[in-house]
Amino acid sequence: MPPWIQVFALELAVTATALVVLVCDALRPCRARTLAWFSVAALATALCTSFVVEPAGTAPHGVYAAGPWSLFFERLFLAAGILGVLGSLDWLESRVARRPAEYLFLMLMSLVGAMLLAGARDWVLLVVAFELMGIPLYVLAAYAKLDGPPGEPQLAAEAALKLYVTGAASTALTLFGLALVIGAGGSSSLAGLASPDVAPLASAGMLLVLAGFGFKLGAVPFHMWVPDTYQGAPTPFVAFLSVAPKAGGLVALVVVLLHGWPRHHELWAPALGVIAAASMVVGNLFALPQRDARRLLGYSGVAQMGYVLVAVCARSESGVAMALFFLVSYVFTNFGVFLVLHAAAENSGGHALDQITGLSRRSPWLGAALLLFVLSLAGIPFAVGFWAKLFVLLAAFEAGLVGLVVTGVVLSVVALFYYLSVARSTFMADGRSAEPVRAGLALRAAISLCLAAVLGLGLWPGPLLAQARLAAAAFGGGP
Amino acid sequence: MTHLLSIVVAAPVVAAAILLCLPGSARVAVRVVSLLGATLSLAASVAVAWAYDRAAGGLQLVEDYALVPPLGIHLRLAVDGWGVPLLLLTGIIVVTGVLASWSVAKRDKDFFVLLLVLVAGVFGVFVSQDLFVFFLFYEIAVLPMYLLIGIWGASHEVPAAGPFRFAWRRFAVGGKEYAAMKLTLMLLVGSAAILVAMFLLWNEAGARTFDLAVLEGTRFSLTTQHVAFPLLWLGFGSLAGVFPFHTWSPDGHASAPTAVSMLHAGVLMKLGAFGVMRVGMVLLPDAAVVWAPAVGAVAVINILYGALCAAGQTDLKYIVAYSSVSHMGVVMLGAATMTANGWNGAVFQMFAHGIMTGLFFALVGIVYERAHTRTIARMGGFAHPLPAVAAFFTLACLSSLGLPGTAGFVAEFLVFVGAGQGAHAWWVVPGVLGAFVTAVYVLRACKTIFWGPPPTGEFAELADVRGTEWGAPLVLGASLVVFGVWPRFLLDYIDVASVAFLSRFPALP
Numbered sequence: 009m010p011p012w013i014q015v016f017a018l019e020l021a022v023t024a025t026a027l028v029v030l031v032c033d034a035l036r037p038c039r040a041r042t043l044a045w046f047s048v049a050a051l052a053t054a055l056c057t058s059f060v061v062e063p064a065g066t067a068p069h070g071v072y073a074a075g076p077w078s079l080f081f082e083r084l085f086l087a088a089g090i091l092g093v094l095g096s097l098d099w100l101e102s103r104v105a106r107r108p109a110e111y112l113f114l115m116l117m118s119l120v121g122a123m124l125l126a127g128a129r130d131w132v133l134l135v136v137a138f139e140l141m142g143i144p145l146y147v148l149a150a151y152a153k154l155d156g157p158p159g160e161p162q163l164a165a166e167a168a169l170k171l172y173v174t175g176a177a178s179t180a181l182t183l184f185g186l187a188l189v190i191g192a193g194g195s196s197s198l199a200g201l202a203s204p205d206v207a208p209l210a211s212a213g214m215l216l217v218l219a220g221f222g223f224k225l226g227a228v229p230f231h232m233w234v235p236d237t238y239q240g241a242p243t244p245f246v247a248f249l250s251v252a253p254k255a256g257g258l259v260a261l262v263v264v265l266l267h268g269w270p271r272h273h274e275l276w277a278p279a280l281g282v283i284a285a286a287s288m289v290v291g292n293l294f295a296l297p298q299r300d301a302r303r304l305l306g307y308s309g310v311a312q313m314g315y316v317l318v319a320v321c322a323r324s325e326s327g328v329a330m331a332l333f334f335l336v337s338y339v340f341t342n343f344g345v346f347l348v349l350h351a352a353a354e355n356s357g358g359h360a361l362d363q364i365t366g367l368s369r370r371s372p373w374l375g376a377a378l379l380l381f382v383l384s385l386a387g388i389p390f391a392v393g394f395w396a397k398l399f400v401l402l403a404a405f406e407a408g409l410v411g412l413v414v415t416g417v418v419l420s421v422v423a424l425f426y427y428l429s430v431a432r433s434t435f436m437a438d439g440r441s442a443e444p445v446r447a448g449l450a451l452r453a454a455i456s457l458c459l460a461a462v463l464g465l466g467l468w469p470g471p472l473l474a475q476a477r478l479a480a481a482a483f484g485g486g487p
Numbered sequence: 488m489t490h491l492l493s494i495v496v497a498a499p500v501v502a503a504a505i506l507l508c509l510p511g512s513a514r515v516a517v518r519v520v521s522l523l524g525a526t527l528s529l530a531a532s533v534a535v536a537w538a539y540d541r542a543a544g545g546l547q548l549v550e551d552y553a554l555v556p557p558l559g560i561h562l563r564l565a566v567d568g569w570g571v572p573l574l575l576l577t578g579i580i581v582v583t584g585v586l587a588s589w590s591v592a593k594r595d596k597d598f599f600v601l602l603l604v605l606v607a608g609v610f611g612v613f614v615s616q617d618l619f620v621f622f623l624f625y626e627i628a629v630l631p632m633y634l635l636i637g638i639w640g641a642s643h644e645v646p647a648a649g650p651f652r653f654a655w656r657r658f659a660v661g662g663k664e665y666a667a668m669k670l671t672l673m674l675l676v677g678s679a680a681i682l683v684a685m686f687l688l689w690n691e692a693g694a695r696t697f698d699l700a701v702l703e704g705t706r707f708s709l710t711t712q713h714v715a716f717p718l719l720w721l722g723f724g725s726l727a728g729v730f731p732f733h734t735w736s737p738d739g740h741a742s743a744p745t746a747v748s749m750l751h752a753g754v755l756m757k758l759g760a761f762g763v764m765r766v767g768m769v770l771l772p773d774a775a776v777v778w779a780p781a782v783g784a785v786a787v788i789n790i791l792y793g794a795l796c797a798a799g800q801t802d803l804k805y806i807v808a809y810s811s812v813s814h815m816g817v818v819m820l821g822a823a824t825m826t827a828n829g830w831n832g833a834v835f836q837m838f839a840h841g842i843m844t845g846l847f848f849a850l851v852g853i854v855y856e857r858a859h860t861r862t863i864a865r866m867g868g869f870a871h872p873l874p875a876v877a878a879f880f881t882l883a884c885l886s887s888l889g890l891p892g893t894a895g896f897v898a899e900f901l902v903f904v905g906a907g908q909g910a911h912a913w914w915v916v917p918g919v920l921g922a923f924v925t926a927v928y929v930l931r932a933c934k935t936i937f938w939g940p941p942p943t944g945e946f947a948e949l950a951d952v953r954g955t956e957w958g959a960p961l962v963l964g965a966s967l968v969v970f971g972v973w974p975r976f977l978l979d980y981i982d983v984a985s986v987a988f989l990s991r992f993p994a995l996p
Binding site for chain 2: 383388389390395398399401402405406413414417418420421424425428431432435436469470473474477
């Protein structure tokens with residue numbers, strides 16, 4: 009075994025877990041419960057180990073660099089994987105009992121792709137990792153083809169098709185753009201485009217690559233698939249879809265722009281600024297009239313991506329650190345909100361806002377959790393989302409992006425309207441039914457983890473911020 | 488290092504945490520724990536007033552804990568001369584507010600939890616010496632209001648009329664959910680403005696700290712001051728009910744349950760005025776002097792417009808709510824005078840109005856609970872079945888119109904003296920005119936509701952004040968009189984801070 013293999017230790021561990029799950033089930037069909045708890049245990053072990061033995065070093069030809077930067081994301085994705093598996097368990101058992109292994113395998117492989125992104129320093133590895141993350145998602149979106157909640161239209165096929173078509177189109181755009189960029193630079197290294205003056209063709213290529221990433225992020229104007237897919241795909245999977253690939257898309261974007269093309273910022277920075285502002289505006293305004301909680305959260309996710317792009321626009325080390333903080337906050341908060349929604353919808357027969365009314369009466373604990381998550385998304389103090397939004401805007405302010413800051417601040421007030429309308433249907437209205445909401449152990453565990461993270465980091469953001477700064481410093485000083 | 492201020496802020500939070508662990512069916516325990524938490528805060532506030540050395544002035548009882556070290560955010564608690572009376576005010580209103588909510592029937596545990604969280608935020612604002620933490624507490628004080636009004640409030644249908652009829656119908660104007668959303672959104676637009684101004688100051692000070700003492704030591708450039716001051720004025724001002732950003736106040740206060748109206752009108756609006764003075768004027772003296780005519784002119788509009796609106800209302804709670812808009816104008820007018828008397832009057836008016844409006848809302852709550860109506864035209868002769876309510880209501884009315892011997896008089900007198908000494912002596916005229924209009928509407932309301940022949944029919948058998956309901960009228964009524972005849976006690980605290988802050992100002996024209 010070559011010595012550099014240890015830089016991929018965590019990815020290899022997850023891959024091995026995925027293969028074990030698949031092969032075991034193929035040899036002797038296992039219960040979803042067994043496979044899922046095994047995966048969770050494996051991911052948790054990997055996560056804990058990463059705090060003891062920190063992989064560091066580079067792979068041959070400099071295609072991959074492990075260090076605090078990549079480690080930060082690997083940990084984040086491992087945590088997202090744990091939440092994703094835990095959150096899906098009950099649903100897997102009750103709805104798709106026949107084929108749990110494939111579901112877990114696909115989710116874990118998507119995770120491996122996401123984990124590879126942060127350290128990638130070569131276009132080939134980056135694109136392969138990006139597709140490894142993306143392709144399983146198309147399958148997963150269609151997983152519950154006819155198993156959606158009773159009483160709602162079965163939209164999984166439509167959701168998956170939309171995700172697939174836009175995803176494939178974005179890949180095509182990226183690859184076409186890359187052909188131009190690599191052709192101009194003459195190297196497949198990310199930093200291969202050395203000269204600040206690039207041919208017009210290469211600059212067109214860069215914008216095409218940017219557009220390709222924009223699709224994965226769900227940033228305006230590449231956001232059309234987001235609400236439809238969120239509405240149609242199974243909710244526990246949407247919880248995963250709404251965080252992991254978005255975080256993956258963002259880290260890829262950061263690596264490409266700030267590591268690969270820092271000298272070409274005059275070309276991409278204005279475009280990115282427009283995308284960020286448009287995402288905040290469109291996401292927040294389109295969320296206002298939504299009546300389906302999943303569509304509402306879809307548009308809210310578009311807006312959240314706008315905020316994190318603001319931090320990238322700052323093009324500073326502190327901006328990157330704040331973006332990392334924002335991503336962590338977003339992962340836990342959005343996971344939490346979708347999982348609570350899933351629990352509520354399973355018991356009320358739908359995801360419409362007026363179908364989850366009175367949740368706090370039926371289950372005070374879930375109601376309080378949903379309120380906290382929504383307030384965190386809205387950026388209310390003492391939930392982690394507040395610090396996230398604040399840090400991002402602060403970084404942008406330091407970089408002199410006053411226009412973006414004002415846009416962000418004003419729209420966060422607009423956002424409060426629809427976030428509060430979720431709180432209103434949860435808390436104020438008397439529900440249609442008074443039956444207590446039942447949620448399985450795994451789902452409750454996943455929601456509790458999110459709750460602990462949102463509250464804990466909200467009350468004590470210092471340590472995570474320090475970690476994010478460390479990672480950002482390692483990135484800035486990297487190769 | 489003492490921990491008095493931590494106790495003041497933490498007591499309601501701890502009480503709220505204990506409530507969360509209690510079963511919702513333990514109704515008495517819920518109330519007792521809430522009352523204990525509130526009382527502990529009040530007791531600690533009194534201890535703070537006791538411990539504060541009036542001769543020395545400045546910041547005292549300092550506590551400092553690092554919160555987010557990379558950004559220089561510290562939980563830095565300390566109290567100055569303005570903080571002491573406002574802490575006392577908050578303590579008094581909270582305790583009486585808990586007593587006044589003894590009869591809340593629906594989801595009472597949740598109600599008290601939110602109320603206590605809100606209260607912790609209010610206490611926090613008055614003792615934070617870190618601008619950022621100040622803002623955090625400010626948000627905490629504003630947000631629970633949404634749920635408190637939305638769940639426990641009372642809807643009041645405003646008939647849809649005028650050119651915006653369709654919009655009124657669409658948003659159910661007057662409904663409690665409308666009021667809750669309007670209040671929250673308007674106040675958060677304000678806090679967005681505050682946040683931007685805060686960033687500006689933080690950036691320009693360059694010391695990577697939000698410590699108010701450091702920011703006070705920085706002389707900000709005139710450009711920054713002129714950008715930041717209006718942001719802070721309108722941002723905090725929206726909570727203080729500054730015209731034209733006062734429109735959330737009548738709807739919100741009228742829809743809110745009794746204790747929430749008491750707290751909101753009694754204390755939260757003061758947070759706004761306190762913010763304008765403590766952050767806006769003290770940190771940005773040059774801009775404050777230039778903007779003072781605008782602040783004063785708008786305050787005059789507040790006084791007169793609020794009073795005239797109050798005179799036109801038919802709903803008892805709306806009358807009291809508009810009177811708050813008018814009285815907060817007096818606070819802002821005092822602030823705009825930039826004189827020691829004016830500022831003393833402004834802070835004293837915060838205290839006096841807080842107590843008075845708390846008393847008003849408590850009494851309105853008692854009346855509403857019995858009569859189930861707030862339309863004053865339907866009432867009459869209530870003094871016969873409700874003699875105690877009538878007596879206290881009259882006392883509040885007298886303080887409201889500024890009768891000597893009540894706290895309201897001291898405050899208005901100081902503000903008008905300050906206005907006379909300041910650069911714009913004509914402000915006295917509309918100020919006094921406002922006091923006159925106030926006399927008209929409060930006395931008319933008092934007459935319509937309480938005097939006249941005994942009521943017949945459904946109102947004949949109303950029961951007078953009883954049990955825990957006595958708490959609010961007794962404590963608040965006594966405070967109005969005590970601090971009306973012995974204002975020195977509070978003014979000694981206030982003056983030492985006003986003089987110190989004024990010394991930062993450039994020579995006035």
